[in-house]
Amino acid sequence: MLFQQIILHMVNRLNEERTISAPYHLIRGKRSGQTIQDVKSYHLTKYFALFPRLTKQSYDQIIHQMIESGWLRVNELSIPQITELGEKVLNQMPTFHLNGWLYRGNERIFFQRLSLVTQTLSHVKANDLAFIPIQKDEKIHNWVRHFLKMVSYKNEGFIEEFYQELKTTFQSAALTDLHLTILSHRLSGYQVSGVTWQQLSHMLETDQMDLEILFQECLHIVLDEISLNTKLILLPRMSEGIKTTTPLTESAKRTADLYNQGHSIEQIMSIRQLKKSTIEDHFVEMAMNEPLFSIHMFFPCEDIQHIIQQIKNQQTKKLRTLKEAFPAYSYFQLRLLLAIGGDSIDQQST
Amino acid sequence: MTNNLHKILFEKFGYSSFRPGQLEIIQSILQQEDVVAILPTGMGKSLCYQLPGYILPHSVVIISPLLALMQDQVEQLKKMGEKRVIAFNSFLTQSEKQTLLNKLEQYKFIFLSPEMVTQEKVKEKLKSIPISLIVADEAHCISQWGYDFRPDYLRLGEWLGDNMDRPPVLALTATATKQVMDDIHTHLNMKKPTQHIQSLDRPNIRYAAIEVDSREGKFDKIAKQIDDFTGPGILYTQSRKKADNYAQKLITKGIRIASYHAGMEQVDRMFVQQQFLNNEIDWVCATNAFGMGVHKNDVRQVIHDHFPSSVANYSQEIGRAGRDGADSLATLFYTKDDEDLSIFVATNDFPDEAHVNVFMEATRNGIQPTQLVSQSLLSETHVRILSYWLSRKTMEETVKILHQLRLQKIQQIHQIKDILLNSTCIREKIVQFFGQAINSKPLNCCSKCGMELDVIVESSKANSSYLTLQSWENRLSSLFHMID
Numbered sequence: 001m002l003f004q005q006i007i008l009h010m011v012n013r014l015n016e017e018r019t020i021s022a023p024y025h026l027i028r029g030k031r032s033g034q035t036i037q038d039v040k041s042y043h044l045t046k047y048f049a050l051f052p053r054l055t056k057q058s059y060d061q062i063i064h065q066m067i068e069s070g071w072l073r074v075n076e077l078s079i080p081q082i083t084e085l086g087e088k089v090l091n092q093m094p095t096f097h098l099n100g101w102l103y104r105g106n107e108r109i110f111f112q113r114l115s116l117v118t119q120t121l122s123h124v125k126a127n128d129l130a131f132i133p134i135q136k137d138e139k140i141h142n143w144v145r146h147f148l149k150m151v152s153y154k155n156e157g158f159i160e161e162f163y164q165e166l167k168t169t170f171q172s173a174a175l176t177d178l179h180l181t182i183l184s185h186r187l188s189g190y191q192v193s194g195v196t197w198q199q200l201s202h203m204l205e206t207d208q209m210d211l212e213i214l215f216q217e218c219l220h221i222v223l224d225e226i227s228l229n230t231k232l233i234l235l236p237r238m239s240e241g242i243k244t245t246t247p248l249t250e251s252a253k254r255t256a257d258l259y260n261q262g263h264s265i266e267q268i269m270s271i272r273q274l275k276k277s278t279i280e281d282h283f284v285e286m287a288m289n290e291p292l293f294s295i296h297m298f299f300p301c302e303d304i305q306h307i308i309q310q311i312k313n314q315q316t317k318k319l320r321t322l323k324e325a326f327p328a329y330s331y332f333q334l335r336l337l338l339a340i341g342g343d344s345i346d347q348q349s350t
Numbered sequence: 351m352t353n354n355l356h357k358i359l360f361e362k363f364g365y366s367s368f369r370p371g372q373l374e375i376i377q378s379i380l381q382q383e384d385v386v387a388i389l390p391t392g393m394g395k396s397l398c399y400q401l402p403g404y405i406l407p408h409s410v411v412i413i414s415p416l417l418a419l420m421q422d423q424v425e426q427l428k429k430m431g432e433k434r435v436i437a438f439n440s441f442l443t444q445s446e447k448q449t450l451l452n453k454l455e456q457y458k459f460i461f462l463s464p465e466m467v468t469q470e471k472v473k474e475k476l477k478s479i480p481i482s483l484i485v486a487d488e489a490h491c492i493s494q495w496g497y498d499f500r501p502d503y504l505r506l507g508e509w510l511g512d513n514m515d516r517p518p519v520l521a522l523t524a525t526a527t528k529q530v531m532d533d534i535h536t537h538l539n540m541k542k543p544t545q546h547i548q549s550l551d552r553p554n555i556r557y558a559a560i561e562v563d564s565r566e567g568k569f570d571k572i573a574k575q576i577d578d579f580t581g582p583g584i585l586y587t588q589s590r591k592k593a594d595n596y597a598q599k600l601i602t603k604g605i606r607i608a609s610y611h612a613g614m615e616q617v618d619r620m621f622v623q624q625q626f627l628n629n630e631i632d633w634v635c636a637t638n639a640f641g642m643g644v645h646k647n648d649v650r651q652v653i654h655d656h657f658p659s660s661v662a663n664y665s666q667e668i669g670r671a672g673r674d675g676a677d678s679l680a681t682l683f684y685t686k687d688d689e690d691l692s693i694f695v696a697t698n699d700f701p702d703e704a705h706v707n708v709f710m711e712a713t714r715n716g717i718q719p720t721q722l723v724s725q726s727l728l729s730e731t732h733v734r735i736l737s738y739w740l741s742r743k744t745m746e747e748t749v750k751i752l753h754q755l756r757l758q759k760i761q762q763i764h765q766i767k768d769i770l771l772n773s774t775c776i777r778e779k780i781v782q783f784f785g786q787a788i789n790s791k792p793l794n795c796c797s798k799c800g801m802e803l804d805v806i807v808e809s810s811k812a813n814s815s816y817l818t819l820q821s822w823e824n825r826l827s828s829l830f831h832m833i834d
Contacts, residue, residue, distance in 0.1 A: 115617070118830075122829050122831070125831045130431070134620050135617070136616060159830055160830075163827075163832055181821075181822055183822070184822040184826055185819060187829055188620075188829075191628055192829050193624035193625040193628050194618075194624060195817060196608065196614065197618055198597075198608070198609065198618070200819075202598075203818075
């Protein structure tokens with residue numbers, strides 16, 4: 001149900017200006033110009049990369065069920081619209097402490113570290129180091145090995161300290177018992193097996209997808225808590241590099257660096273061997289995310305604030321409509337204007 | 351020397367005695383002989399090169415054609431605390447390969463896929479470092495008479511052939527047919543190899559093939575058997591969906607069971623393994639994705655609800671029972687039309703000429719195969735198989751090979767069906783298939799020879815409770831063994 005409500009929320013925000021694929025790409029955390037722009041323009045930062053593994057097939061199936069239930073309609077142009085019944089369902093949605101745009105899927109890396117550190121310490125405490133690591137990724141293995149060495153995990157009292165930090169963090173008021181039941185049973189250790197999603201779903205009588213949403217929310221809250229609580233020593237180290245420091249995607253960051261070194265769009269295209277449209281996507285991303293980025297070079301002798309106001313008056317973010325109203329501007333220019341004119345980050349919005 | 355070997359066996363591996371054949375094989379290896387070793391699956395093949403690794407001065411190179419098997423062996427060695435182990439396969443990036451290659455001689459156990467051995471850089475490096483032993487795992491893959499022919503494996507022979515004063519070679523397999531044995535000798539360029547042949551029969555495993563009228567009837571029979579007789583056990587089924595469904599239905603009947611298949615998150619799969627090993631569940635309901643890496647010795651039952659894709663896969667799967675030597679039961683329930691279903695499952699996702707054309711057409715137009723997948727024109731399996739063959743063979747040859755492989759898949763299902771449905775002894779037939787004859791049959795041998803189930807497996811015990819959730823505080827303190 002939570003998942004369906006989130007879809008309804010997105011559909012509602014997208015204001016009949018995007019197709020039914022837009023929420024799918026956003027939930028998967030697709031790093032394309034269009035999706036990134038959607039995240040910002042429609043204030044959907046929370047849900048970015050909520051389900052990176054979601055298949056098109058299961059998504060379509062859920063949408064189909066939602067149509068059957070009469071919560072939304074999808075017209076012949078594939079544009080979804082929320083129904084009255086859908087709005088009622090949406091109104092029941094709880095407020096999520098999700099922050100997908102800030103963590104961008106990296107919260108999973110944090111969890112991988114946490115689960116392998118927990119498993120290792122649990123075996124250290126039991127004096128039995130013969131175990132198969134729960135995480136298969138070599139990069140995580142190396143990270144955990146390095147981390148444990150650095151914090152001298154063999155020292156007397158280390159495990160106790162680590163345990164106390166986890167306990168303190170878990171006592172955050174923003175975390176519910178359900179959050180913590182899920183998280184703690186997704187960890188495993190010496191003679192303590194983990195519990196699968198299916199099993200959790202069965203025992204908690206809650207849909208598996210909803211549990212996964214709560215799990216993600218729980219990780220976001222835990223990570224926020226870790227960065228706020230100055231008394232913690234070990235957990236902040238475990239969350240190093242998890243929070244995105246640049247709001248740009250990696251590729252856009254490289255374009256931005258080249259641009260800041262004084263290269264033109266054409267030069268960047270040839271250096272990076274990328275299409276013009278891709279580089280333009282990057283500039284739109286920069287316009288959206290970098291407060292100091294100026295779009296004046298694309299509008300040599302015009303009053304940008306004035307044009308932005310005119311665009312706002314149209315009360316749409318749909319490019320095709322805007323292009324009809326302002327034929328003199330290219331699509332690229334219109335996207336830049338939208339990016340600048342769009343409200344700033346919507347972390348608190350629901 | 352034997353004393354020393356027993357000492358290492360205990361100290362490094364924690365066993366107090368060798369399984370049949372192991373000691374003789376290890377002694378031959380230590381005497382620098384080439385060895386062909388035939389052992390039944392799951393009966394300690396890897397120990398035959400792992401233990402000598404701790405005596406021989408230099409690296410042991412293991413050629414392993416199955417990626418999952420390779421990963422499992424690496425994990426097992428690491429679990430024992432061995433750090434000098436490396437898997438060199440196509441999953442590594444170019445730069446990772448280079449880094450590892452530079453320090454290859456630092457590793458004691460070097461696992462390679464057959465295609466890696468043929469790469470120039472790898473070949474050169476292998477020539478320049480001291481090697482004590484070369485192991486060809488699953489050596490039957492080198493033979494086109496084997497049930498699992500891997501053309502890449504032939505190049506291993508080329509590599510060994512070039513190398514005049516090469517270290518001894520150990521070929522390991524669970525197939526003993528004459529053709530396969532001959533191919534192993536010639537293609538691996540073995541020098542008067544010593545043969546160590548163990549009986550491929552596993553006398554403590556008893557076979558039952560039981561016909562049922564309908565699909566629904568089948569589930570009821572399975573449920574009854576699981577209810578009546580003890581686990582731990584594995585219930586093999588054909589699809590992910592069925593695995594989930596069965597498990598769900600059996601849970602409501604009070605069976606401690608979990609499903610396992612490749613559609614689940616990797617961590618979830620590990621959790622099921624943990625639960626099975628910790629005896630928190632008695633049964634796993636799985637697709638054929640389950641097995642590799644599950645080292646549980648006291649599996650008492652393996653049940654199939656279908657004909658597996660080949661005799662080899664069947665004996666792999668039932669071979670997971672009774673590794674502790676105690677009596678175990680392998681039961682297969684079938685209906686009359688199950689054969690067609692198995693053939694459908696085996697060939698459904700296998701490419702044919704039409705798929706070859708789609709693939710070639712796309713390649714000519716510069717379209718990425720992944721795009722074809724996202725447009726649902728080809729499946730991921732199609733792309734994997736077609737990329738493999740079309741990069742090695744012409745279009746016409748590929749079409750021909752695919753056709754042969756398809757026929758082979760169908761034939762392999764006929765073979766397993768014939769063995770299970772025949773009126774003669776199942777044990778005898780299986781052992782014959784792998785090129786041996788059996789000396790004696792145990793009492794209650796199989797459903798053809800006649801058997802009483804309750805002699806072989808105990809009736810199920812009163813169920814202890816299924817998984818329960820703890821409060822997070824309790825869970826956390828049990829993870830870190832804290833007493834609050």
